Amino acid sequence: MRADLPTPLAARERPTARRATAVAHPNIALIKYWGKRDEHLVLPRVDSLSMTLDVFPTTTSVRLAPEAGQDVVTLDGRAADGEALRRVVDFLDLVRARAGTTHRAVVDSENTVPTGAGLASSASGFAALAVAAAAAYGLGLDATALSRLARRGSGSASRSVFGGFVVWHAGSGTPQEADLGSCAEPVPTGALDPALVVAVVDAGPKPVSSRTAMRHTVDTSPLYEPWASSSKADLAEMRTALLAGDIEAVGQIAERNALGMHATMLAARPAVRYLAPATLTVLDSVLELRRDGVPAYATMDAGPNVKVLCRRADAARVAEAVQAAVPAGTVHIAGPGPGARLSDEDGR
Numbered sequence: 410m411r412a413d414l415p416t417p418l419a420a421r422e423r424p425t426a427r428r429a430t431a432v433a434h435p436n437i438a439l440i441k442y443w444g445k446r447d448e449h450l451v452l453p454r455v456d457s458l459s460m461t462l463d464v465f466p467t468t469t470s471v472r473l474a475p476e477a478g479q480d481v482v483t484l485d486g487r488a489a490d491g492e493a494l495r496r497v498v499d500f501l502d503l504v505r506a507r508a509g510t511t512h513r514a515v516v517d518s519e520n521t522v523p524t525g526a527g528l529a530s531s532a533s534g535f536a537a538l539a540v541a542a543a544a545a546y547g548l549g550l551d552a553t554a555l556s557r558l559a560r561r562g563s564g565s566a567s568r569s570v571f572g573g574f575v576v577w578h579a580g581s582g583t584p585q586e587a588d589l590g591s592c593a594e595p596v597p598t599g600a601l602d603p604a605l606v607v608a609v610v611d612a613g614p615k616p617v618s619s620r621t622a623m624r625h626t627v628d629t630s631p632l633y634e635p636w637a638s639s640s641k642a643d644l645a646e647m648r649t650a651l652l653a654g655d656i657e658a659v660g661q662i663a664e665r666n667a668l669g670m671h672a673t674m675l676a677a678r679p680a681v682r683y684l685a686p687a688t689l690t691v692l693d694s695v696l697e698l699r700r701d702g703v704p705a706y707a708t709m710d711a712g713p714n715v716k717v718l719c720r721r722a723d724a725a726r727v728a729e730a731v732q733a734a735v736p737a738g739t740v741h742i743a744g745p746g747p748g749a750r751l752s753d754e755d756g757r
């Protein structure tokens with residue numbers, strides 16, 4: 410290295426931003442993440458694949474508070490407590506350990522997605538927190554490292570670091586090797602102009618968290634292993650379908666993968682059932698759309714709400730059909746959205 414060139418600073422010596430704000434969008438998995446091989450490192454059992462949305466962003470700011478004795482966390486204008494607070498503090502502890510500091514932080518996070526309704530608010534939440542906290546504490550991480558970090562807050566958050574279609578690699582080998590390999594990356598696609606019609610049939614919090622439900626399913630469901638191995642084949646087929654820009658194949662694979670995941674839960678002992686009567690009503694309307702020649706395919710997460718994949722050109726018609734099926738529900742049309750990004754750093 411030439412002596413007159415500035416030497417890159419080690420992460421620890423970099424001046425910290427002290428305050429940073431980040432925005433992240435939720436993602437919906439077309440090949441689901443369900444089941445962990447390591448709870449502490451949040452290493453999944455299977456690879457998963459998702460689309461990051463252009464609706465329901467989360468905005469999170471992190472300000473270092475060296476004078477404070479504890480972290481102060483506000484979620485949607487209310488002081489966080491219990492499990493929600495513990496998860497944010499654990500995450501900040503991880504960031505602090507890497508930054509080599511014990512400084513506490515003030516965290517303020519605003520969701521525009523109904524929290525806990527199976528609409529992936531933890532994905533946008535922890536992706537935004539990872540980007541903001543890494544900047545505030547001066548970690549200097551690239552997108553891959555941010556994805557790895559976001560994963561520790563909530564597995565699906567690793568995918569929201571990137572925009573568009575994204576694969577999250579499960580990682581393999583020893584826990585240390587898998588920790589490095591378990592991160593997301595964008596997936597190449599052909600000419601697709603997709604939309605996801607989101608039907609919120611119940612915006613209330615879910616009775617069982619996805620974290621608890623997936624652990625219980627892995628532990629007790631005789632259908633878990635068959636689903637996990639079929640999911641590997643689904644992912645390979647999904648990559649081919651995305652490259653070919655074949656929305657019908659993408660939709661068929663996504664729908665069977667999601668129904669299979671729910672089958673694993675229904676077979677758990679005792680069963681975990683997120684699907685509600687209104688969910689099935691929406692599924693019927695999707696079948697009817699297909700009978701009328703509209704390619705529309707459903708996917709559901711840890712909640713009763715349904716996301717319908719279709720062509721953007723068909724989205725208004727699909728939204729209308731779904732709204733007619735569940736008049737009390739709320740229907741949104743989403744497209745592919747951007748990855749998580751810093752929106753402000755120390756006022757810059």
Ligand code: DP6
Pocket residue numbers: 437438440441442443451457529531532562563564565566619620709710711
């Ligand atoms: C059904 O990412 O919320 O939405 O890692 O325990 O925080 P933790 O789980 P989380 O699980 C999401 C499960 C899912 C499927 C998916 O998004 O792939």
